[in-house]
Structure formats: structure tokens, C-alpha cells
Amino acid sequence: MALDMDTNELLVIGYFDLLIHQVHGEWATKNKKILLYVNLAQRLCKKFRKIEFQHTPRAQNEFADALATIASMIQHPESSHIDPLRISLKEEHAHCFHVEAEPYGKPWYNDIKMYLEKWEYLEGITNGEKKNIRRMANGFFLNKEILYKQTPDLGLL
Structure with a gap:
């Protein structure tokens, strides 16, 4: 999606530290199922002028997990425009x-x-x-x- 939007610089924030190190080539990938994913991610990285990976522990990533859950439930229109979500934080659960x-x-x-x-x-x-x-x-x-x-x-x- 970032490539479709002609993005040149990208910050990737993830909680899976192992995968981040594997994409960087710092750690070897032994799992054959993940190897295809890592190779694809490495090829995609080359298409950006600048790409940075940042590790965020899963415990500190609850908000991103909630957004990902919401995004997976939404039917995306055929157009490239998606209306922004309005999110407000409540004091109570x-x-x-x-x-x-x-x-x-x-x-x-x-x-x-x-x-x-x-x-x-x-x-x-x-x-x-x-x-x-x-x-x-x-x-x-x-x-x-x-x-x-x-x-x-x-x-x-």
C-alpha cells in the first residue's frame, strides 16, 4: 500500500523482534514458512529510498493491535480513498x-x-x-x- 501511495520513506513498527532482525539480515531464518515472507519483505525494502524498523514490545502496542483488528473487519472500497477514523480515548472501560x-x-x-x-x-x-x-x-x-x-x-x- 505504501508503494501504491508513492511513499519514499517508511517507518515500520512491529512487536515481533525476531522478524525485524531477520528482515535486516542480522539473524538467519530457519523456518521455511517464514523464509518466503522474509525474502518478500527484503525485496520490498529495496523499493524505498529509506526504510526504518522500530521494535515496540507487544505490551506497549495495544492501540495498534486494536486498529489492526478494526481494519481487518472493514470492507475496503475499490477506490484508493478511505475515510479517516475518529478515535477518542475514554476515561472508563x-x-x-x-x-x-x-x-x-x-x-x-x-x-x-x-x-x-x-x-x-x-x-x-x-x-x-x-x-x-x-x-x-x-x-x-x-x-x-x-x-x-x-x-x-x-x-x-
């Missing part, structure tokens, strides 16, 4: 904007959070409802004020 309150003013997870936080139940609930709350609470993790859903691989949502 995105999930805070999508939780709907129940009619009594509390979110659906209130009973689970209260149980994990204080080991208490709402007044007037039955033993069956208490058992259900305890069972559901096993699938959640409370970190300060944020309630996370645990996935089978111990990830947190």
Missing part, C-alpha cells in the same frame, strides 16, 4: 457503557458482585437463589470495583 440497568436500578450482575465483595446476599432471597448466586460467582473474578468473567482458559472478560 468500554464495557461500562454497554451495561444496562435492571428495572430496580441495579445492573444484572449486582447480586454476584455483592456476594464476592461482602459475602452477603440481598435480603429476602431463598436458599435456592443463594445457591444459584454462589454457583454463578464461581465464574467471576472481582478486582476492586471491576467484575470480570473468567473464561475456561483463565482469561478475564
Whole structure:
């Protein structure tokens, strides 16, 4: 895409340090599947007047990962013009904007959070409802004020 835009100088930022060193020719490429990719990248590098590679650790690259995910979901038009994205950073996590309150003013997870936080139940609930709350609470993790859903691989949502 950079070549199609007649770009002469390019800064490539990547989190895969091994690949950056392989494209530079500093490290050997043993994996045959990656060798074709490295060779193609090296040929493309020669088409720029100046190209620079910068390593960014993956942990510091969350924003770029999010943009790449968004870009992979968008149908690109046939024209070379793509409207710019308007991105704003929020003070709260995105999930805070999508939780709907129940009619009594509390979110659906209130009973689970209260149980994990204080080991208490709402007044007037039955033993069956208490058992259900305890069972559901096993699938959640409370970190300060944020309630996370645990996935089978111990990830947190």
C-alpha cells in the first residue's frame, strides 16, 4: 500500500523482534514458512529510498493491535480513498457503557458482585437463589470495583 501511495520513506513498527532482525539480515531464518515472507519483505525494502524498523514490545502496542483488528473487519472500497477514523480515548472501560440497568436500578450482575465483595446476599432471597448466586460467582473474578468473567482458559472478560 505504501508503494501504491508513492511513499519514499517508511517507518515500520512491529512487536515481533525476531522478524525485524531477520528482515535486516542480522539473524538467519530457519523456518521455511517464514523464509518466503522474509525474502518478500527484503525485496520490498529495496523499493524505498529509506526504510526504518522500530521494535515496540507487544505490551506497549495495544492501540495498534486494536486498529489492526478494526481494519481487518472493514470492507475496503475499490477506490484508493478511505475515510479517516475518529478515535477518542475514554476515561472508563468500554464495557461500562454497554451495561444496562435492571428495572430496580441495579445492573444484572449486582447480586454476584455483592456476594464476592461482602459475602452477603440481598435480603429476602431463598436458599435456592443463594445457591444459584454462589454457583454463578464461581465464574467471576472481582478486582476492586471491576467484575470480570473468567473464561475456561483463565482469561478475564
